[in-house]
Amino acid sequence: MSEGDSGGGHVAARGEGRELSVVGKLQVSAEQSGGAFEVILLHPGPAAPAGPPPHVHRERDELFYIIKGRFTFVLGTREFEVQEGGTVFVPRGTRHGFKSHPDSQALLIIAPAGLEGFFAELGDGLAAGRSNEEIRAALAGKYDSTPTDF
Numbered sequence: 001m002s003e004g005d006s007g008g009g010h011v012a013a014r015g016e017g018r019e020l021s022v023v024g025k026l027q028v029s030a031e032q033s034g035g036a037f038e039v040i041l042l043h044p045g046p047a048a049p050a051g052p053p054p055h056v057h058r059e060r061d062e063l064f065y066i067i068k069g070r071f072t073f074v075l076g077t078r079e080f081e082v083q084e085g086g087t088v089f090v091p092r093g094t095r096h097g098f099k100s101h102p103d104s105q106a107l108l109i110i111a112p113a114g115l116e117g118f119f120a121e122l123g124d125g126l127a128a129g130r131s132n133e134e135i136r137a138a139l140a141g142k143y144d145s146t147p148t149d150f
Contacts, residue, residue, distance in 0.1 A: 002071065005015045007110065010028055010032040010033070012027045012028065016040070017065065018116075019118040020040065020116065020120060020123060021126075021127065022119055022122050022123040022126060023040055023042050023043075023067075023108075023119050023123075023144060024040055024041045024042045024043040024105075025041045025043070026038065026039075026040055026116055026119075027039040027040065027041055029113070029116060029129050030113030030114060030116060031034070032086060033113055035112055035113050036111065036112060036113065037109055037110060037111040037112060037113055038109070038111075038113040038114075038115060039107065039109050039110075040107075040108045040110070040112045040116075040119070041078060041105065041106075041108075042064075042100065042105060042106040042107070042108050043054060043065075043100070043104075043105045044081070049097040050139060050143055051071070051072075051096050051097060051099040051100050052097050052098065052123075052136070053075050053132075053133075053136070053147075054095050054147070054148050055095070055096070055097060055136070055146055055147050055148055056093060056094065056095050056096075056099040056145075056146050056148050057090075057093075057110070057115075057144050057145055058092060058093060058146070059092060059114070059144045060092055060110055060115065060144055061089070061090065061091055061110075061111050062089075062090040062108060062109070062110050063087065063088070063089050063090070063091050063097075063108070063109040063111075064082075064087065064088040064089075064090070064098070064106045064108055064113075065086075065087050065090050065106060065107045065109075066082050066083060066084050066085060066086045066087070066088075066104070066105075066109055066119070067084065067105040067106055068082045068084055068103065068104055068105040069083075069084060069100070069101050069104025069105065070082060070084065070100070070104055071088075071098050071099065071101065071102050071104055071106060072098060072099045072101070073096065073097070073098045074095070074096055074097045074098070074123050075088070075090065075094060075095070076094065076095055076096075077095075077098050086139070095115035095148050103109050106149055114143065114144060115143055115145065117142075118139055118143035118145055120145050121135070121139055121142075121143075122135050122136070122139065125138075133147075
């Protein structure tokens with residue numbers, strides 16, 4: 001379902017959305033939000049990495065709401081275990097990463113929009129047999145997601 005008679009908007013019913021093989025299902029795209037944000041239902045599959053290594057977004061904020069299970073987050077140099085019902089806000093410029101535990105789900109809101117292409121290219125690269133690290137390094141300057149160590 002999408003744009004209705006009320007002059008715009010978007011509705012994604014249960015199970016609808018664009019599958020992003022590495023992370024989950026895109027519920028609201030950049031196009032649907034006019035570039036304001038993206039919403040992704042995170043449910044990494046068995047072939048996907050457990051989560052991204054630490055990285056930084058200079059132009060985007062992220063908000064994670066844990067729907068089911070638990071995730072381990074890195075914020076700056078600190079590590080946090082976040083259970084179902086917990087929320088994590090990652091302001092732009094903050095080093096972060098996460099690992100999902102089996103059968104976990106989270107809702108990810110990215111503002112402004114701009115990372116769905118990154119996830120699509122990452123999934124395509126992994127499906128083609130390239131390593132997670134190699135793909136992330138190649139995409140670092142393209143989608144405002146820069147890997148970081150420390």
